[in-house]
Amino acid sequence: MTVVHPNLEDTEAKMSARDVSVFYGDKQAIDNVSIDIPTKYVTAFIGPSGCGKSTFLRTLNRMNDTIPSARVEGEILLDGDDIYRSKMDVVQLRARVGMVFQKPNPFPKSIYENIAYGPRIHGLAEGKQELDAIVETSLQRAGLWNEVKDRLDDSGTALSGGQQQRLCIARAIAVDPEVILMDEPCSALDPIATAKIEELIDELNGRYAIVIVTHSMQQAARVSQRTAFFHLGKMVEYGRTSDIFTNPLEERTKDYITGRYG
Amino acid sequence: MSVTILLLLALGLGLAGWLAGRARAWSFRRSAGAGALAALPSYHAWYVALWIVVPMVVFIAAWSVIGPQLVSQHVLASPAAADLPAFGFKRESLLAEARAVATGAAPAVFNDGARALVEPYREAIGRYQTIGIVVALLLGFLGGAWSFLRIKPDFTARTRVERTVMVILLLASLVAILTTLGIFVSLVFETVRFFGMVNPIDFLFGLHWGPDPMANPDNPDPSRYGAIPLFWGTIFIGAIIAMIVAIPLGLMSAIYLTQYADPRLRSWVKPALEILAGVPTVVYGYFAALTVAPFIRDLALALGASNPSSESALAAGLVMGVMIIPFVSSMADDSIAAVPQAMRDGSLAMGATTSETIRRVLVPAALPGIVAGVMLAISRAIGETMIVVMAASTAANLSANPLEAMTTVTVQIVAMLTGEGSFDHPATLSAFALGFVLFLVTLGLNFVALRVVKRFREAYE
Ligand SMILES: Nc1ncnc2c1ncn2[C@@H]1O[C@H](COP(=O)(O)OP(=O)(O)O)[C@@H](O)[C@H]1O
Ligand SMILES: [Mg+2]
Numbered sequence: 067m068t069v070v071h072p073n074l075e076d077t078e079a080k081m082s083a084r085d086v087s088v089f090y091g092d093k094q095a096i097d098n099v100s101i102d103i104p105t106k107y108v109t110a111f112i113g114p115s116g117c118g119k120s121t122f123l124r125t126l127n128r129m130n131d132t133i134p135s136a137r138v139e140g141e142i143l144l145d146g147d148d149i150y151r152s153k154m155d156v157v158q159l160r161a162r163v164g165m166v167f168q169k170p171n172p173f174p175k176s177i178y179e180n181i182a183y184g185p186r187i188h189g190l191a192e193g194k195q196e197l198d199a200i201v202e203t204s205l206q207r208a209g210l211w212n213e214v215k216d217r218l219d220d221s222g223t224a225l226s227g228g229q230q231q232r233l234c235i236a237r238a239i240a241v242d243p244e245v246i247l248m249d250e251p252c253s254a255l256d257p258i259a260t261a262k263i264e265e266l267i268d269e270l271n272g273r274y275a276i277v278i279v280t281h282s283m284q285q286a287a288r289v290s291q292r293t294a295f296f297h298l299g300k301m302v303e304y305g306r307t308s309d310i311f312t313n314p315l316e317e318r319t320k321d322y323i324t325g326r327y328g
Numbered sequence: 329m330s331v332t333i334l335l336l337l338a339l340g341l342g343l344a345g346w347l348a349g350r351a352r353a354w355s356f357r358r359s360a361g362a363g364a365l366a367a368l369p370s371y372h373a374w375y376v377a378l379w380i381v382v383p384m385v386v387f388i389a390a391w392s393v394i395g396p397q398l399v400s401q402h403v404l405a406s407p408a409a410a411d412l413p414a415f416g417f418k419r420e421s422l423l424a425e426a427r428a429v430a431t432g433a434a435p436a437v438f439n440d441g442a443r444a445l446v447e448p449y450r451e452a453i454g455r456y457q458t459i460g461i462v463v464a465l466l467l468g469f470l471g472g473a474w475s476f477l478r479i480k481p482d483f484t485a486r487t488r489v490e491r492t493v494m495v496i497l498l499l500a501s502l503v504a505i506l507t508t509l510g511i512f513v514s515l516v517f518e519t520v521r522f523f524g525m526v527n528p529i530d531f532l533f534g535l536h537w538g539p540d541p542m543a544n545p546d547n548p549d550p551s552r553y554g555a556i557p558l559f560w561g562t563i564f565i566g567a568i569i570a571m572i573v574a575i576p577l578g579l580m581s582a583i584y585l586t587q588y589a590d591p592r593l594r595s596w597v598k599p600a601l602e603i604l605a606g607v608p609t610v611v612y613g614y615f616a617a618l619t620v621a622p623f624i625r626d627l628a629l630a631l632g633a634s635n636p637s638s639e640s641a642l643a644a645g646l647v648m649g650v651m652i653i654p655f656v657s658s659m660a661d662d663s664i665a666a667v668p669q670a671m672r673d674g675s676l677a678m679g680a681t682t683s684e685t686i687r688r689v690l691v692p693a694a695l696p697g698i699v700a701g702v703m704l705a706i707s708r709a710i711g712e713t714m715i716v717v718m719a720a721s722t723a724a725n726l727s728a729n730p731l732e733a734m735t736t737v738t739v740q741i742v743a744m745l746t747g748e749g750s751f752d753h754p755a756t757l758s759a760f761a762l763g764f765v766l767f768l769v770t771l772g773l774n775f776v777a778l779r780v781v782k783r784f785r786e787a788y789e
Binding site: 127129132156157158159160161164165167169171172173174175183184187188234237238241 | 668670671672673674675676677678679680681684688689692693
């Protein structure tokens with residue numbers, strides 16, 4: 067069972083998972099996970115690779131629906147509504163819960179078109195001017211505006227890896243989501259680009275609920291206020307990041323964060 | 329006949345050399361020990377065999393080309409040849425007849441003029457045949473003896489055999505390229521001859537096509553050699569009507585197969601589509617001529633067209649479009665499948681539906697590959713002959729009405745080559761000029777398409 071640290075009472079839950087299990091065919095990848103994702107904080111998922119962090123993250127915006135063999139049990143609430151109920155509009159859900167992937171995946175379109183993609187799909191802008199404004203704010207919030215404002219028509223794939231990842235964050239921001247899910251967003255980047263992304267996460271913190279999967283404990287310690295430790299499909303321990311790193315209650319958590327395995 | 333015998337002889341000698349070489353290598357090995365030989369005995373055997381067979385085969389091939397020329401030179405130099413007409417068809421046919429009788433292919437002479445030439449032919453053929461056999465055998469023996477003597481314990485037969493094999497493989501791969509080159513050169517040659525008779529400007533820009541193979545070949549009427557109606561017919565049938573059918577259907581089937589179809593269904597439908605590409609085009613031709621064309625004519629009649637043609641551009645184009653579907657769909661399928669899954673995920677995660685993702689991300693990203701596929705398909709369609717020969721007509725109409733009969737470049741190539749004109753008549757030669765234009769256009773299309781595909785591949789590593 068999950069050990070949940072005390073003193074999480076200031077947590078106002080944006081999303082809550084209740085007894086969530088995920089199966090790929092017959093294989094169980096997530097076993098009975100329950101967690102509250104806070105509104106105002108950054109939550110980090112850590113754990114050895116293959117323990118189900120990505121799988122669980124993908125249940126939060128139903129990206130698992132795109133994998134035919136995947137099946138989700140349990141309940142996931144967004145502002146109290148079950149996102150797996152049959153009436154849930156997945157298009158709407160994914161506008162509210164955005165996602166950034168491990169490898170930067172800008173579309174092979176211009177920088178402008180990459181950002182305009184979401185607003186266009188969801189009909190968020192009335193005219194060209196409004197769209198321009200959305201593109202500019204999104205790029206500004208992603209800290210990319212100054213670097214690309216003179217070449218919005220260049221291809222998004224021509225940017226450097228770190229810029230591409232910030233472009234993907236800007237793309238997610240453009241539809242004004244409430245939650246942003248990030249699956250190891252820095253694992254394909256060099257240390258400087260990584261530092262920029264971490265800085266960006268800090269700035270976005272508070273405006274959006276952010277969930278970040280990371281294999282770097284330092285990164286979790288730097289950017290998050292809540293940490294959940296996953297192991298073999300189970301969530302072992304969950305609490306304030308400072309508590310998890312200084313005072314883990316579970317032996318497996320302690321072993322992992324002291325680097326004894328994993 | 330004698331070539332076959334000579335080749336068999338070469339193989340026989342080669343076998344003998346192989347055995348001799350191996351025996352010699354074995355004898356070294358027996359006397360000096362297994363480690364003393366730089367290569368296995370079989371490599372020495374192959375070395376000797378190659379040195380016998382290769383020179384002989386090369387010589388036989390060359391001689392089968394050069395020999396007959398030497399023979400006719402010999403015959404023409406004989407006193408009997410003095411009575412021959414100086415040029416033209418008559419002279420050629422007399423010579424051919426005499427040769428046929430001399431080799432025994434024909435029983436007796438019909439033309440008296442040929443009778444006197446039979447004996448010189450017989451004599452020349454006999455002489456050069458003997459020379460050929462003697463030289464071939466000599467080469468075989470020389471090669472065999474030389475290589476046989478080179479076999480020593482430290483002789484590196486293996487590397488030499490390997491290198492020779494490599495050269496032979498290289499030559500084999502050059503055959504296709506050289507053949508293409510040869511075709512091209514002969515096309516150019518005949519085309520230049522044609523353009524000596526008909527001005528290229530008249531040919532390329534003239535609006536009326538109706539060469540008369542019976543007209544005086546020395547003074548062709550250039551206004552009958554305007555190929556624009558053919559180019560138009562080709563483009564209208566192959567690049568417009570056929571593509572209106574093939575592009576949407578091919579693209580949609582590719583999208584369905586890559587994005588929606590259950591893997592089990594895909595494993596059935598995809599091969600079925602590809603089988604479509606293997607149907608002989610003459611079968612499509614039947615279908616176009618016997619089913620589609622009459623149907624279109626009846627339809628046009630029912631819709632009030634007066635006297636519609638039974639051969640229409642529409643029938644040929646529609647069936648050709650169906651024939652082309654597999655080309656478009658398999659190229660589009662490959663390019664869409666080559667777009668990284670990450671693009672698809674990225675779009676879906678933005679809240680796009682599957683069809684929005686296809687329309688806005690996958691197809692634009694795959695576009696270069698799709699365009700290249702379409703270009704390859706066009707180049708196939710405009711070079712396609714059987715369907716249009718059977719379903720289009722030979723009437724060169726310059727019209728935008730798809731119900732009218734039209735003709736294409738390929739149809740006219742067939743018509744001109746099989747027509748009644750003699751071989752050097754401009755009407756016949758026009759087939760080469762048409763072929764040359766077709767060759768250049770399809771080559772250009774393929775070249776551009778392959779470049780596009782290559783750059784597309786590089787874009788996604
Ligand atoms: N599409 C899939 N199909 C089948 N099994 C999968 C799939 N994706 C992940 N898995 C399995 O689920 C488990 C958890 O994977 P994942 O969530 O990617 O782990 P993590 O992100 O923590 O490294 C692994 O055992 C993995 O092999
Ligand atoms: Mg993962």
